[in-house]
Amino acid sequence: MVNVAILGFGVVGSGVAEVLTQNKSIIEKKLDKEINIKYILDLREFPGNPFESLVIHDFNIILNDPEVSVVAEMMGGSHPAYDFSKACLEAGKSVVTSNKEVVANFGAELLEIAKAHGVAYLFEASVGGGIPIIRPMCNDLASNNITEISGILNGTTNYILTKMTTEGAAFADVLKDAQDKGYAERNPAADVEGLDAARKIVILAALAFGKSISPNDIYVEGITNIATSDVEMANGFGYAIKLIGHAKMVDGKILAMVSPRLVPHSNPLSGINGVFNGILLGADMVGEVMFYGPGAGKLPTASAVCADIVDAIAHADGSIKLPEFKIADASDIADVESYSCKRFFVFDKCPECALDSKIAEKCFGPISNFAIYGDKVALITEEMSEKNAAALCAKLNGCKAYRLL
Amino acid sequence: MVNVAILGFGVVGSGVAEVLTQNKSIIEKKLDKEINIKYILDLREFPGNPFESLVIHDFNIILNDPEVSVVAEMMGGSHPAYDFSKACLEAGKSVVTSNKEVVANFGAELLEIAKAHGVAYLFEASVGGGIPIIRPMCNDLASNNITEISGILNGTTNYILTKMTTEGAAFADVLKDAQDKGYAERNPAADVEGLDAARKIVILAALAFGKSISPNDIYVEGITNIATSDVEMANGFGYAIKLIGHAKMVDGKILAMVSPRLVPHSNPLSGINGVFNGILLGADMVGEVMFYGPGAGKLPTASAVCADIVDAIAHADGSIKLPEFKIADASDIADVESYSCKRFFVFDKCPECALDSKIAEKCFGPISNFAIYGDKVALITEEMSEKNAAALCAKLNGCKAYRLL
Numbered sequence: 001m002v003n004v005a006i007l008g009f010g011v012v013g014s015g016v017a018e019v020l021t022q023n024k025s026i027i028e029k030k031l032d033k034e035i036n037i038k039y040i041l042d043l044r045e046f047p048g049n050p051f052e053s054l055v056i057h058d059f060n061i062i063l064n065d066p067e068v069s070v071v072a073e074m075m076g077g078s079h080p081a082y083d084f085s086k087a088c089l090e091a092g093k094s095v096v097t098s099n100k101e102v103v104a105n106f107g108a109e110l111l112e113i114a115k116a117h118g119v120a121y122l123f124e125a126s127v128g129g130g131i132p133i134i135r136p137m138c139n140d141l142a143s144n145n146i147t148e149i150s151g152i153l154n155g156t157t158n159y160i161l162t163k164m165t166t167e168g169a170a171f172a173d174v175l176k177d178a179q180d181k182g183y184a185e186r187n188p189a190a191d192v193e194g195l196d197a198a199r200k201i202v203i204l205a206a207l208a209f210g211k212s213i214s215p216n217d218i219y220v221e222g223i224t225n226i227a228t229s230d231v232e233m234a235n236g237f238g239y240a241i242k243l244i245g246h247a248k249m250v251d252g253k254i255l256a257m258v259s260p261r262l263v264p265h266s267n268p269l270s271g272i273n274g275v276f277n278g279i280l281l282g283a284d285m286v287g288e289v290m291f292y293g294p295g296a297g298k299l300p301t302a303s304a305v306c307a308d309i310v311d312a313i314a315h316a317d318g319s320i321k322l323p324e325f326k327i328a329d330a331s332d333i334a335d336v337e338s339y340s341c342k343r344f345f346v347f348d349k350c351p352e353c354a355l356d357s358k359i360a361e362k363c364f365g366p367i368s369n370f371a372i373y374g375d376k377v378a379l380i381t382e383e384m385s386e387k388n389a390a391a392l393c394a395k396l397n398g399c400k401a402y403r404l405l
Numbered sequence: 406m407v408n409v410a411i412l413g414f415g416v417v418g419s420g421v422a423e424v425l426t427q428n429k430s431i432i433e434k435k436l437d438k439e440i441n442i443k444y445i446l447d448l449r450e451f452p453g454n455p456f457e458s459l460v461i462h463d464f465n466i467i468l469n470d471p472e473v474s475v476v477a478e479m480m481g482g483s484h485p486a487y488d489f490s491k492a493c494l495e496a497g498k499s500v501v502t503s504n505k506e507v508v509a510n511f512g513a514e515l516l517e518i519a520k521a522h523g524v525a526y527l528f529e530a531s532v533g534g535g536i537p538i539i540r541p542m543c544n545d546l547a548s549n550n551i552t553e554i555s556g557i558l559n560g561t562t563n564y565i566l567t568k569m570t571t572e573g574a575a576f577a578d579v580l581k582d583a584q585d586k587g588y589a590e591r592n593p594a595a596d597v598e599g600l601d602a603a604r605k606i607v608i609l610a611a612l613a614f615g616k617s618i619s620p621n622d623i624y625v626e627g628i629t630n631i632a633t634s635d636v637e638m639a640n641g642f643g644y645a646i647k648l649i650g651h652a653k654m655v656d657g658k659i660l661a662m663v664s665p666r667l668v669p670h671s672n673p674l675s676g677i678n679g680v681f682n683g684i685l686l687g688a689d690m691v692g693e694v695m696f697y698g699p700g701a702g703k704l705p706t707a708s709a710v711c712a713d714i715v716d717a718i719a720h721a722d723g724s725i726k727l728p729e730f731k732i733a734d735a736s737d738i739a740d741v742e743s744y745s746c747k748r749f750f751v752f753d754k755c756p757e758c759a760l761d762s763k764i765a766e767k768c769f770g771p772i773s774n775f776a777i778y779g780d781k782v783a784l785i786t787e788e789m790s791e792k793n794a795a796a797l798c799a800k801l802n803g804c805k806a807y808r809l810l
Binding site for chain 1: 547678689696708715726
């Protein structure tokens with residue numbers, strides 16, 4: 001029998017207890033071993049909950065119980081989640097987690113500790129909720145150089161952008177609706193300002209490129225400045241506006257960023273709507289593959305955590321192959337100013353100017369799309385650096401520049 | 406050092422040699438072991454080919470060489486591919502394959518032999534080419550009951566249907582174009598009549614439901630009878646016509662089939678175009694996940710074969726968890742006649758009748774869409790069994806009935 005402890009009995013933690021109970025027979029058949037939830041650590045009491053009797057408040061009971069071999073950490077936040085995870089690994093217990101904050105900030109260190117102690121540190125649920133992404137990236141693409149990652153990594157913002165697209169609703173109204181439905185937090189900053197997606201893209205970049213960048217060291221732009229008219233104009237040009245976590249190697253350095261982007265309707269990411277997530281990987285042998293599914297939610301996220309629990313138990317002999325990445329230093333990180341891509345500009349039409357695409361090309365260079373939309377001008381340029389885009393924007397009234405994917 | 410033998414030096418076989426050579430350092434770093442291609446078995450000679458010196462014609466050299474621990478079978482066809490695979494497994498060598506015909510027909514037996522000899526039999530490349538699907542299904546969804554599978558499993562037919570949709574071209578013309586471009590075989594029957602997709606859906610159903618059905622025992626319908634006008638009418642109703650391999654449990658029995666289906670534009674499978682494949686899985690805990698990528702091609706398929714080679718080597722100690730399925734008997738297989746789904750009917754308009762949706766409902770029951778398109782009538786019904794759909798179709802001139810997904 002394998003004893004598992006759950007740290008944090010919130011949404012995902014209670015989901016893990018539910019999956020392990022409801023699908024106990026499937027999991028035990030796969031493992032040919034019995035699984036038992038021995039403890040659930042939480043500060044709160046849960047009177048009347050079917051797992052009430054397992055709830056404890058003292059982490060040391062778990063840490064010091066040699067019978068507990070797998071710990072599932074779903075506490076959220078960096079501390080004490082990181083500290084508890086580290087202590088468990090050092091005590092020879094495998095740790096699985098959905099905590100993207102800990103993985104993004106301390107993943108490299110925790111993986112090293114896990115390796116030194118012959119145990120597992122797994123985090124499938126930290127990116128893309130229930131979507132299989134980390135294990136397929138490490139195992140199924142094992143013979144590939146991964147060259148590029150583009151992902152819709154946050155369900156809340158994708159829900160808001162989808163509503164803005166399909167219903168022509170304004171950002172603030174959709175945010176309120178999403179909060180009322182429970183898709184967005186009361187304090188939505190981590191979602192709508194892009195930090196949640198930033199944590200996820202740095203995890204994926206670390207797996208792909210072997211170097212872990214702090215989410216604080218990448219360019220992050222959220223969706224709060226997107227106007228409904230921007231979405232409509234982009235759509236008219238054949239693009240959806242999505243919040244994209246993007247990473248690739250540029251001259252041997254890692255470029256990672258989060259920003260709203262125009263995704264062409266021919267790109268499979270453009271059709272990912274609502275709270276769903278999708279991750280598109282480019283790799284030298286396979287070409288392009290995409291993984292799609294529920295990027296959050298109690299049972300989907302718990303499904304990914306439980307896959308890690310199964311994996312940790314199946315390889316309890318230390319035979320598990322963990323990913324390896326080191327902490328990046330400044331020389332590993334590409335300068336975002338040099339990043340070049342096609343751009344979508346939208347700016348106020350000057351009432352007394354007779355602007356057309358020919359005149360605009362004198363300023364923007366070759367233009368593939370041009371439209372006047374009420375008192376706004378929208379156009380798409382060829383590739384242009386961040387610096388040049390910002391300089392152009394500064395010259396024009398009410399100008400916004402979006403990157404194209 | 407691990408010695409690998411390649412059986413079959415055709416498109417995929419030469420791709421595997423290329424991937425193992427070109428990305429040797431990535432693979433060896435992952436495994437912490439050197440990999441060497443020792444033999445390539447083929448009937449032909451390859452003068453001038455960089456791998457020329459490895460080519461042999463006698464399978465027994467591989468079988469009897471104790472240094473060869475992993476054999477990659479990419480011969481195609483059932484025999485001698487099955488016989489060679491079986492002999493290798495019995496000799497204690499792991500076998501990996503892209504051969505869907507062998508897996509669909511002999512997978513259950515070969516898995517059992519592999520288990521008995523403590524070696525691996527892996528077949529990631531047999532479904533979806535380079536798309537990670539089999540390993541994620543078995544590992545990442547380990548804590549789920551998989552309830553339903555729907556897949557675009559054949560790139561040739563998807564290319565043809567995409568062209569029919571986007572260009573309004575006729576089936577025969579697009580097939581010829583696909584043959585000229587090398588996307589379709591000179592003898593396209595296995596693709597356009599659905600047999601290739603049938604082999605793949607029975608493999609996925611075996612993994613999901615634990616029972617392997619012969620591809621000859623499922624309902625299979627290809628795309629040869631699809632008219633461009635059917636595609637246009639479906640599109641007008643908000644659906645794409647796709648060749649879908651579908652499997653689910655119905656009253657404890659397995660229902661598996663291949664047929665053209667109307668896929669609503671809101672379903673992510675509807676946007677999968679050209680030679681790409683996509684597989685949508687429904688599972689009780691995660692909900693819906695989809696895997697997308699190149700369903701065929703030299704390097705993508707080789708990428709999947711090489712992932713299996715890496716997995717087999719990493720678990721050469723016998724610690725690998727292989728899928729388990731048994732051969733289905735008649736009582737495991739659902740009667741297709743009882744299968745019920747919404748239907749799209751298209752039939753000749755009777756010139757002297759004043760048919761409208763109200764009159765049509767007397768015959769078809771409740772109708773969600775109705776349109777007259779030249780001399781054709783198109784409509785969508787509620788759920789209806791195969792038997793009732795066929796009976797209705799028989800009564801109407803020029804009638805075709807399509808299933809909805």
